[in-house]
Amino acid sequence: MTRLWSQIKDLRLRRDAIKWLQLRTNGGEHSLTRDEINDFFFDGERFKLIDPMKGIRKPRELEAALTIMTSFRKPGEERPYADDVGPDNLPRYMWEGNDPDTYTNRGLRLAMERGLPLIWFIGVGGSPMQFHAVCPVKIIGEEPELKRFILTPASEDELSFTNLEERDMAEEIIKRYLLRETKTRLHQPVFRASVIRAYQGRCSICNIGHASLLDAAHIVPDSDEHGIASVTNGLALCKIHHAAFDSSILGITPDYTVEIRPDLLKEVDGPMLEHGLKARHGQALMMLPKNAKERPDRALLATTYKRFLFAQSA
Template sequence: MSHKWSQFKDLRLRREAISWLQIRTSGGVHSLSREELNDFFFDGQPFKLIDPMKGIRKPAELEAALSIMTAYRKPGEDRPYADDVGPDDLPRYMWEGNNPETSTNAGLRLAYERNLPIIWFIGIGGSPTQFHAVCPVKIIGEERSLKRFVLSPVLEDDLTFAGLGDPGSAENIIKKYLQRETKIRLHQPVFRASVIRAYNGRCAVCSLGHEILLDAAHIVPDSDDRGIASVTNGLALCKIHHAAYDSSILGISPDYTVEIRRDLMEENDGPMLEHGLKERHKEKLMTLPSIMKERPDRELLDITYQKFLLAQPA
C-alpha cells in the first residue's frame, strides 16, 4: 500500500523530472517515446512520468497530478478529448470524463490550488509515437461548466495572476503577456517538433540532415488568420533556405517546385548562392513527409507563392 509523500518530496520530484526532461531533450529540441520516458529514475527507483492508459498521471504516492498528455492526431482527425484554446488564447485541458471528483480531475485541481508545476506531454506522431515535453506549465484556472482547466507556461518570476478570468479585472497587460509567452513557450516548440519529425529531420529544399541547423518554417505566418497551427502549414528548412523563403528570395509553388528570384539567378556571388540557391531553381522539393496528410497544404503554399511572384523585380 502506497503512502502519500510530503509536499517537499512531491516538489523535489517535479523539479528533478523537469530538469531530467530538459537534459534528455536538449532543452526541448528533441522529443521522446514512451519507452525513453521510462528511463527516468527518482531516488534510485524507476518512476513513470506519463500514464500508460490515461491522459492525466496522478501517481498513488502524490496527492496532486504530475503530468497531462495530449494524444497525437493526424491532420483532420479529432483527439479523444477536445482540448482547445479559450477566447484568451490560453490552452485548455479537458477533465477525464464527467465526474469532477475522479482521482485524476481532483489531482489536477489540487495542483492548481497548490500552484504546483506539471508536465505536459504532447504527441507529435512517429513510430513509435513521439511526445514533446512542455514543462513546466501550471493550471491557472478551472472552467467547471465546460469541464476543463486553463493552462499557462510558468514565467521566470513565477507570478500568480489572481482573477485572470474575471472580465472586470484590470489584467489586460498581463493577459497579453501570457498569450505571447504561451505562443513562444508552448505552441512554437510543439509546432517545430511536429514539423521536423514529419520531414524526418531533413530540409525540404536541400535535404540537409542536421536538426540543429533546421527550422520549422510557417508557410503562412501564424499572425495571418489563415496561418493554421498544423504540420500542413509547415516546412522543415535549413536556416539559409528558411531566410530565403521568408524574404521571398526563394519560392515554392503549389506543385512543390522550388523557384529562385530572377535577379539572383543572374548574380555571381560565390558557392553559397551558386550551389545553395541557384542549383535548386525549378527543382522539386527533395524531402516531403511520408504521410500524405502531413504534406504541405497546396492552398497555403499558393498564398505565399503569389507573394513571391509579386516580389519579382520588374
C-alpha cells in the first residue's frame, strides 16, 4: 500500500513538474535560470527540480531520478555536444563518476527500468546561466562500458514501448522516429534557445525584439548536422528576414554587411520593401552576440554569400 502510494505520488510529481515547465516556458519558448527552475511547488511545498551540486537530481522522496542537467558548452569547440551523441544519433548522458552504483546512477537506472519520464535541463549560456528544459525524456538503454545512458526525447503517449525487446522488433521504424524526435524536441529547441539568447532576443538585421516573430536561422543548412548546431552557424532573424535570407533576396557578407538583391533595389513598393529590405542594403548587422566567440562563423557566411551572388547571375 505504501509502495503503491509512493509510486502514484512519484508519477503525479513528474506529471505536475513537466506541466509546470511547459507553462512556465510557454511550451519551450523561454529558458529559465536555476532560481526560476527551483521555484516549483508540489502539494503546496517548494520542490527543487535541480540539485545545486550534481547533474542528476534524485530526490530523497523518490526512488528514481527526476531530472538531469547538462552544463553549457562554450562555442569554439569543434562539434559541440558530439561526445554526447551515439552512433544511432540519440543523445547520451554520462554516469556520475565511475561507480555504477552511486545513488544517482542507480536512480537513473531505475527510471529506465520503470519507463519513467525525466526532465533534462540543458545550459544555453547567459548570465545568470539559462537552461532550456527538454521534457519528457526517457532512458531506453545503458552502455556500462562507456559509463552512460541512452536518452530519447519523447512524449509519453506517442512512445509506448518500454522494454528493449520491443525496441528490437521494430528497430528501423523506431530508430527513424527517435531521430526525428531528437531533432524536433532536442536539437532544434536547444539551438533556438542558444541563438535567441546570444542575440538578446532581437533580429540581427532589423533589431525587432518579439520572441514570437523570431527564428533561429541556420547559416548553412543543418541537414547533415550531428548533434546540436553551434551558435556560430546561427543568426537570430525575424520571420521576414529569415525567409529573405533563405531565398537569397538578402545576403550577408562575411564582414557582417547586409546586401539586398539588385533587382529589388530598383523596385518601388510599400513600407516593408522600402524600410524592411531596401534601407538595410549596405548596412551592418544591427545585433550581434556580445561574446565574439558566439558571432557568425565568417567561413559559413562566405558559403551562403556565394549562393546569394550566384542566384543573381542565374
